[in-house]
Amino acid sequence: MSKERVVIAGAGHAGGTVAAMLRQYGFEGSIVLIGEEPIAPYQRPPLSKAWLKGEADAESLMLRPESWYAEGQVDLRLSTRVEAIDRAARTVTLSDGSSLPYDNLVLATGARARRLPVPGADADHVGVLRSAADAEWLKHRLGPGRRLAVIGGGYVGLEAAASARALGAEAVIVEREARVLARVAGPVLSDYFQSRHEARGVSFELSAEVTAIEPNGVRLADGRLIAADTVLVGIGAYADTELAQAAGLECADGVVVDLDARTSDPAIFAVGDMTHRPLPLYGRSARLESVPSALEQAKQAASAICGRPRPADEVPWFWSDQYELKLQIAGLAWDCDTLVERGDGAADSFALFHLKDGVVRAVEAVNAAPEFMGGRQLIGRQIAVDPTRLADASVPMKALLAGQG
Ligand SMILES: Cc1cc2nc3c(=O)[nH]c(=O)nc-3n(C[C@H](O)[C@H](O)[C@H](O)COP(=O)(O)OP(=O)(O)OC[C@H]3O[C@@H](n4cnc5c(N)ncnc54)[C@H](O)[C@@H]3O)c2cc1C
Numbered sequence: 001m002s003k004e005r006v007v008i009a010g011a012g013h014a015g016g017t018v019a020a021m022l023r024q025y026g027f028e029g030s031i032v033l034i035g036e037e038p039i040a041p042y043q044r045p046p047l048s049k050a051w052l053k054g055e056a057d058a059e060s061l062m063l064r065p066e067s068w069y070a071e072g073q074v075d076l077r078l079s080t081r082v083e084a085i086d087r088a089a090r091t092v093t094l095s096d097g098s099s100l101p102y103d104n105l106v107l108a109t110g111a112r113a114r115r116l117p118v119p120g121a122d123a124d125h126v127g128v129l130r131s132a133a134d135a136e137w138l139k140h141r142l143g144p145g146r147r148l149a150v151i152g153g154g155y156v157g158l159e160a161a162a163s164a165r166a167l168g169a170e171a172v173i174v175e176r177e178a179r180v181l182a183r184v185a186g187p188v189l190s191d192y193f194q195s196r197h198e199a200r201g202v203s204f205e206l207s208a209e210v211t212a213i214e215p216n217g218v219r220l221a222d223g224r225l226i227a228a229d230t231v232l233v234g235i236g237a238y239a240d241t242e243l244a245q246a247a248g249l250e251c252a253d254g255v256v257v258d259l260d261a262r263t264s265d266p267a268i269f270a271v272g273d274m275t276h277r278p279l280p281l282y283g284r285s286a287r288l289e290s291v292p293s294a295l296e297q298a299k300q301a302a303s304a305i306c307g308r309p310r311p312a313d314e315v316p317w318f319w320s321d322q323y324e325l326k327l328q329i330a331g332l333a334w335d336c337d338t339l340v341e342r343g344d345g346a347a348d349s350f351a352l353f354h355l356k357d358g359v360v361r362a363v364e365a366v367n368a369a370p371e372f373m374g375g376r377q378l379i380g381r382q383i384a385v386d387p388t389r390l391a392d393a394s395v396p397m398k399a400l401l402a403g404q405g
Contacts, residue, residue, distance in 0.1 A: 004029035006305060007092055009082035009243065011035025013043060014272025014294035015108030016063045019074045021302035024304035031074045032100060035094075035111055036081040037131060042065050045291060047135035048159035049321045054139075055167045061132065067366070080111075085247040087265055104267055104305050107244055107255060111237035111289060113272035115152060124233045129156055137255070141230040142173065144168035149218045149228030151210055153180030156321045157234030158193060161202050162322040172226055174205045174218055184237070186333065188352055189364050200323060222402040239274045239287055251274040255288040260304035261297045271297035280313050281379070282332055282333065282361075290318045315380045317372075324348075328369070328377035331362035340387045342370055351375065360386035370397050375403055 008015045008021060019033045036042070036247040040064040052057040061321040069076040091099045113128035115321065116123060127137050138160065142148060145178050146169040150157040153175035161171040179190040194204060210219040239254040250264035251258040254276035261269045263275075272294040278285045292314065299311045317330040325348060333354035345349030351371035354362040359382050363375030374397025378385060383403060389395045 003076035004103040005101065006031050006104045006106060007100055008033045008106045008108055009092065010108035010110055011037065011041050011076065011078065012040065012108060012110045012272065013063065013291055014110070014298050015106065016041025017295055017298035017299055018106050018108060018271060020064065020072070021298050022305065023072045023298045025302055025306040025308055027306050032077065032079045033074050034080050034082050034094065036079065038079045039132060040076060040078065042132060048129055048156050048163060049134065052139055052160065052163040053136055082243060085289070087241055089246055090267060104269065106301055107268065107270040107274060108272050109240040109274050111245060112240050113233070113237050114235045116210065116235060118210055118212050121233065122213070123213060124231060126213050126233065129160060130237065138232060139278060142167040142169045146170070146230065147228045148230045148232060149174055149226055150232045150234055151218065152234035152236070154184065154234055155181070156324055157232065158197065159320060160234065162199060162200070165200050165202060170201070172203045172205065172228065174208050174210060175210055175228060176207070186339065186341070186352065186363060188341070196323065196325060235287050237273065237289060241274060244270065259300060259310060262304060269301040272302050279332070281317065282334060283314065284334070288316055290316065292317050315376050317376060326367055328365045328372035329353050329362065331379040332370060333362035334359050337377065338387055340390045342371060342391050343393050345388055353390055355387065360385060374401055
């Protein structure tokens with residue numbers, strides 16, 4: 001193993017973690033980590049939260065200090081793209097024209113923000129929020145006297161609106177669906193977050209179709225102009241599978257991988273936002289965009305490359321911070337038949353449990369860490385609970401976990 005070379009394409013959260021896990025697991029071969037962005041691997045979540053509000057500096061975004069790469073003997077090549085994969089020759093071609101052999105290749109190219117196909121969408125006052133450069137652009141445009149229109153009421157859009165308010169800017173959310181978070185949460189959570197944003201002065205245009213972006217705002221299909229000097233397009237992201245597809249790897253919505261994060265080519269792994277991954281607890285596969293999923297897959301790939309046992313399956317989870325509200329979600333609310341509410345929405349501390357056949361499949365917890373942690377364990381253990389006791393906040397989560405549910 002010591003003479004092997006692992007090439008990692010994409011120096012984001014997943015790619016950077018694969019490099020670190022390989023060294024942690026004792027991999028002694030060479031590691032080349034190639035990233036098209038000009039900065040070492042960093043965390044994206046603060047870009048719409050603490051960093052955007054000015055509560056975190058650039059240093060705190062970094063996944064590891066820059067010195068770690070030299071110390072860990074990771075050959076980090078920034079501002080460099082992997083342009084093509086030759087699977088037969090086991091080489092990649094880089095944007096500087098060179099080619100690099102690999103024994104194992106790890107694809108970690110992440111996702112790209114969707115653009116809005118309407119006139120005016122490429123103007124200077126319109127942007128997306130995916131990279132540190134995007135966040136820098138946005139931050140300079142927020143402050144008292146400014147007005148931000150966010151197209152898309154997903155997590156990134158809602159977080160950006162909350163940060164804009166914290167910086168003194170006005171904010172309006174323009175959403176095509178009848179409620180925010182429509183793709184990722186149920187109506188109870190959607191209504192709750194909308195009400196909390198409204199209480200902070202954010203306005204909403206729901207069921208609103210954008211037809212154009214103009215210098216002074218966003219034009220809707222009903223003819224109205226929603227005034228704004230900055231427009232953030234937050235309509236989701238798509239898996240960056242360009243390289244993988246060109247190399248003939250199996251792709252669905254993302255590169256198809258197994259529980260070792262291995263693609264249809266045994267020498268090539270894929271991790272993070274770009275993958276279509278198995279979710280054994282749910283008997284399905286899907287693409288997840290979350291840091292915990294990227295970390296789990298980085299562990300899977302590094303373990304397989306180092307010949308270690310496959311790590312235990314994890315319950316998927318995610319978080320979002322808006323104002324003083326900490327939302328933590330575990331599991332996936334697919335095909336559920338029962339919704340159990342626990343806690344007090346009015347007091348901004350509650351949890352929504354989604355059950356199927358009496359078993360908790362997902363929990364959405366707002367300022368309710370015990371419910372999140374207990375819910376996550378209930379999901380993993382797949383034990384049936386009594387919905388009445390689950391709804392009763394005086395019954396400790398521990399009792400439910402102990403099977404006294
Ligand atoms: C604003 C924002 C807020 C978020 N908040 C949360 C949150 O609160 N909680 C949470 O769990 N998740 C959050 N996420 C999602 C989380 O950041 C992603 O799931 C995570 O970054 C995925 O890591 P990744 O390495 O797969 O992709 P990325 O971090 O996107 O990294 C991919 C990297 O590969 C590079 N690349 C692409 N193609 C090539 C190529 N051909 N050659 C070289 N390099 C290439 C890209 O430039 C990029 O740097 C958020 C994301 C955003 C954008």
